Amino acid sequence: MSEVADVPVHMRRTAFDPTDELARRRAAAPVSRVTATMGQVRFPTWLVTRYDDVRAVLSDAVSFSNANEAVRAHVAAALGEETAARVELGGPSLLSYDPPRHTWLRRLVAPTFTVKRMYRLRHRVEAIVAEHLDAMEVKGGPIDLVEAFALPVPSLVICELLGVPYDDRAGFQRRGEAQLDLELDFAERRAVEEESRAYMAELVRRNRAHPGDNLLGTLVRDHGDELPDEELVSLGILLLVGGHETTANMLALGTLLLLRHPDQLALLRDDPGIADRAVEELMRYLSIVHTGIIRTAVKDVTIGGTVIKAGDAVAVSLPSANRDEAITDDPDVLDLTREPTSHVAFGHGNHHCLGAPLARLEMRVAFPALLRRFPGLRLAVPFEEIEFRSLSVVYGLQSLPVTW
Amino acid sequence: MRVDADRDVCIGAGNCVLTAPEVFDQAADGLVDVIDPEPAPHLEQSVRDAVVRCPSGAITVGGPGRPGS
Numbered sequence: 001m002s003e004v005a006d007v008p009v010h011m012r013r014t015a016f017d018p019t020d021e022l023a024r025r026r027a028a029a030p031v032s033r034v035t036a037t038m039g040q041v042r043f044p045t046w047l048v049t050r051y052d053d054v055r056a057v058l059s060d061a062v063s064f065s066n067a068n069e070a071v072r073a074h075v076a077a078a079l080g081e082e083t084a085a086r087v088e089l090g091g092p093s094l095l096s097y098d099p100p101r102h103t104w105l106r107r108l109v110a111p112t113f114t115v116k117r118m119y120r121l122r123h124r125v126e127a128i129v130a131e132h133l134d135a136m137e138v139k140g141g142p143i144d145l146v147e148a149f150a151l152p153v154p155s156l157v158i159c160e161l162l163g164v165p166y167d168d169r170a171g172f173q174r175r176g177e178a179q180l181d182l183e184l185d186f187a188e189r190r191a192v193e194e195e196s197r198a199y200m201a202e203l204v205r206r207n208r209a210h211p212g213d214n215l216l217g218t219l220v221r222d223h224g225d226e227l228p229d230e231e232l233v234s235l236g237i238l239l240l241v242g243g244h245e246t247t248a249n250m251l252a253l254g255t256l257l258l259l260r261h262p263d264q265l266a267l268l269r270d271d272p273g274i275a276d277r278a279v280e281e282l283m284r285y286l287s288i289v290h291t292g293i294i295r296t297a298v299k300d301v302t303i304g305g306t307v308i309k310a311g312d313a314v315a316v317s318l319p320s321a322n323r324d325e326a327i328t329d330d331p332d333v334l335d336l337t338r339e340p341t342s343h344v345a346f347g348h349g350n351h352h353c354l355g356a357p358l359a360r361l362e363m364r365v366a367f368p369a370l371l372r373r374f375p376g377l378r379l380a381v382p383f384e385e386i387e388f389r390s391l392s393v394v395y396g397l398q399s400l401p402v403t404w
Numbered sequence: 405m406r407v408d409a410d411r412d413v414c415i416g417a418g419n420c421v422l423t424a425p426e427v428f429d430q431a432a433d434g435l436v437d438v439i440d441p442e443p444a445p446h447l448e449q450s451v452r453d454a455v456v457r458c459p460s461g462a463i464t465v466g467g468p469g470r471p472g473s
């Protein structure tokens with residue numbers, strides 16, 4: 001489980017921890033150069049490592065654009081313009097829009113993801129979690145926790161919310177994983193993107209004809225005129241992939257982390273009252289999204305004393321920011337009872353995670369329920385055999401064999 | 405303490421509602437609604453946390469507000 005040398009610095013981790021190199025840069029060179037990877041293309045980008053600087057970049061939508069211009073330019077130089085049009089997950093959407101377009105679209109979907117709406121979903125999430133735990137109990141260990149629990153729970157939740165048939169999961173789970181894979185070359189990426197768009201276009205078509213009682217249906221009913229099909233397709237893909245891959249990896253990686261810290265695991269199992277702050281601490285500690293979208297500076301701007309030129313690519317390290325002394329005392333210690341921090345694991349600024357209230361709800365329900373149902377939960381293979389997934393937008397586990 | 409929130413800036417992330425539910429809510433459009441613009445002193449720390457956790461910088465606090473706070 002040693003660090004892999006050709007993984008870019010901002011994605012290098014040893015199991016749960018960001019590489020020491022990030023701590024060194026935070027101290028000595030808080031804004032420095034790294035080489036980023038996308039498919040077969042390598043390109044230079046700035047890497048911002050300190051908490052305050054990361055927040056400064058993410059909250060400055062005037063100086064930093066999400067429109068992928070810098071990445072697109074590097075890919076175009078290497079592989080041509082047509083290929084460069086494929087750098088966004090699912091096509092241009094919320095995540096790659098800048099204001100005012102971003103503000104417009106974000107406001108159309110915000111009502112669906114409010115904290116209160118999520119409280120109303122709680123019973124349904126509890127039922128989905130219980131069903132999957134029942135199935136695990138019937139089947140008996142050892143089983144792969146990713147396949148039996150971590151992936152299906154958030155997949156089913158986002159399917160119901162969005163209006164995607166859960167029976168189609170084999171296809172969209174495979175495509176979602178591929179779309180987040182930074183090693184995937186551009187020919188394969190293009191094929192997967194086209195498959196995804198064709199799939200989502202069919203769902204949009206069905207909702208145009210008979211708007212369902214779900215997010216796609218609501219958007220068609222309330223904003224059908226403003227939202228062309230292309231827009232609905234891109235947004236649908238973003239929500240579908242963002243809605244299951246992230247939470248799934250948090251559930252799997254978080255469970256493994258707890259199994260390695262039995263005292264912390266016992267705290268959460270024996271006192272579900274700490275679930276809310278435990279989830280915030282797991283989010284901070286694991287920071288599964290390495291950087292989010294690589295921003296493009298649209299004008300010369302100084303961050304942490306370093307001048308960044310217009311047109312430069314800028315990546316912010318979320319794990320590094322969340323392990324900065326500026327955020328909390330002893331940031332490298334996992335403490336589920338810690339006062340909630342203002343971590344940036346869901347990002348910051350105008351692109352702060354739309355699904356954060358949903359992801360929080362899912363994790364607050366799922367972790368305590370899993371630990372209480374199987375108090376003897378343990379790894380079914382030696383820890384050293386667990387494979388971590390590094391070269392992906394979202395850090396996580398391929399599988400997690402457990403028994404009880 | 406006097407609490408204000410700029411609905412033109414808010415992105416509806418709900419961090420404020422999770423941090424200080426006594427003071428913030430989200431209206432039907434998902435955007436912030438300050439339900440207690442002059443919170444009692446024991447709520448002031450959670451309001452300050454909400455200011456820091458608000459991703460869009462929509463929340464501002466100032467004085468005076470209710471006497472003694």
Ligand code: HEM
Nearest residue numbers: 094095242243246247289292293346347351353354355359
């Ligand atoms: C633990 C789970 C999750 C984590 C760690 C996470 C992380 C993030 C991060 C870091 C960003 C900001 C990216 C950037 O600024 O470049 C983001 C944005 C986003 N997330 Fe999540 N997310 C999670 C769950 C979800 C869920 C469940 C959904 C869908 C329902 C979702 C949908 C989105 C969307 C649509 C955006 C783009 C928002 C915008 O551009 O305005 N996420 N997420």
Ligand code: SF4
Nearest residue numbers: 414415417418420458
């Ligand atoms: S935390 Fe900020 S952006 Fe989010 S709902 Fe509250 S005021 Fe709006």
